[in-house]
Amino acid sequence: MSQHIELSAVVAEHQVGQRLDQVLAEMxxxxxxxxxxxxxxxxxxxxxxNVVVKAREKMQYGDKIILNAEVDEEVRYEPQDLPLNIVYEDDxxxxxxxxxxxxxxxxxxxxDGTVLNALLFHYPDIIDVPRAGIVHRLDKDTTGLMVIAKTIxxxxxxxxALQARRITREYEAxxxxxxxxxxxxDEPIGRHATKRTQMAVRPLGKPAKTHYRVAEKYRAHTLLRLRLESGRTHQIRVHMTHIMHPIVGDTVYAGRPKPPSNATDTLVLALRGFGRQALHARMLKLEHPVTGEMMMWRAERPSDMNTLIHILREDTALNMVDDYIS
Structure with missing residues (x-):
């Protein structure tokens, strides 16, 4: 199934000398x-x-532009009745x-069984929006906030706004x-040289920058708050591994967990049994695309991370007592 688009416009005086692609973006x-x-x-x-295929073509006053496009739907994804935890919604x-x-x-x-399939079920008109309105992604086992556009x-x-770094995303790990x-x-990220499903710090990769600050310190672990200046695949996971502080539970980039010395059985089991990377998108801040209002949302830390943090706190406190006694 395809959708035919036919649009026309005339180059205005203030657009003279601009490139074709710049003028089209404004039109x-x-x-x-x-x-x-x-x-x-x-x-x-x-x-x-005349057909023009050069995006850099310079525009003259009064140039007439006609856009005729037949947009084919590349893949037909099926709507599925899957629950969505909605934090905020408007038109x-x-x-x-x-x-x-x-x-x-x-x-x-x-x-199937994805967020996209769920969006198509709950919002059938979203099929007309590129990628069903998905603006940015989270890894399968990363929890937290995502914004989705309901219109083109x-x-x-x-x-x-995302490309211009005007959307703030804060994570906990x-x-x-x-x-x-x-x-x-501040290290570039690209596809791993031999493991094609993984990413890595690569000299010729795409620029990537991750800011982090310490939220809590434990005996052998740290709770971080992180913000992205870019949005590369697996960026936080790759960057933390690169500086030798991999995310707990990240079997792809961190390997097997290494409990600290004198760890209680509870902590050992918690670390070895944490079945995903301990990463959560906790805060999202952006300017509303229509009203211009600055908006912010926060998502509470999921229960599995709360339990892990509680056990890490107990382990830290217990060993502080032992050190004091000894």
Missing amino acids: FPDYSRTRLKEWILAGFVNLNG DILVINKPAGFVVHPGAGNP PAQTHLVT VVSGTMTAGGFV
Whole structure:
């Protein structure tokens, strides 16, 4: 099934000398710059009666632009009646609190049962929005807040805001090792050289920066608050492993857990039995794509992380008493 789009406009005086892709973005703000550029390269843009395929083409006053695009639906995803934990909703956006084990988008090994399938069921019109309105993703086993656009204009605005770092995302993570101060990791991330499903710090990777600060310190672990300046795949997990403080439960990047010396059986079991990376998207702050209002949401830490933190606190307190007695 495909959707035909036909749009036309005339270059205004203030647009003279601008590039075609810049002018199109201003003329047709409902569509992202990436999509408009793809349409130019595909020959869907007509300039003064001639097809133009150069995004850098300079515009003249009175140039007539016609956009004719046939947009095919690449893959047909099925709606599924899956629950969504809705934190906020209006006509333009949706904010959800994603639980662990819930994949965001269908892919290899996860053809359905995803957030996208749930969105198509609860909001059938969202099928017309690119990626069903999904603006950013969380890993399958990362919990917390995600914003979803319910309309094309909202999606375009939010994607642009995300790229311009105007959306704040704060995470919590329990990491191995005792960290005494905050800081940041500014290292490029790319596909792992040999393990193609994993990411790694690579000299020729895409720029990635993660800020972190210490929230609580335990005997051999630390609770961190983290904020992203970029949104690379597995960014926090890769960066924390890179600085030798991998996230607890992250079997992909951290390997087997290493309990501290004199750890109680309760702590050993908690560390070895934590079945996912201890990572939670706790806060989301953004400007509403339509009203312009600055909005913020927080999601309480999930119970499994609360239990782990409680056990780490007990272990720390117990060993402080033992040290005092000895």
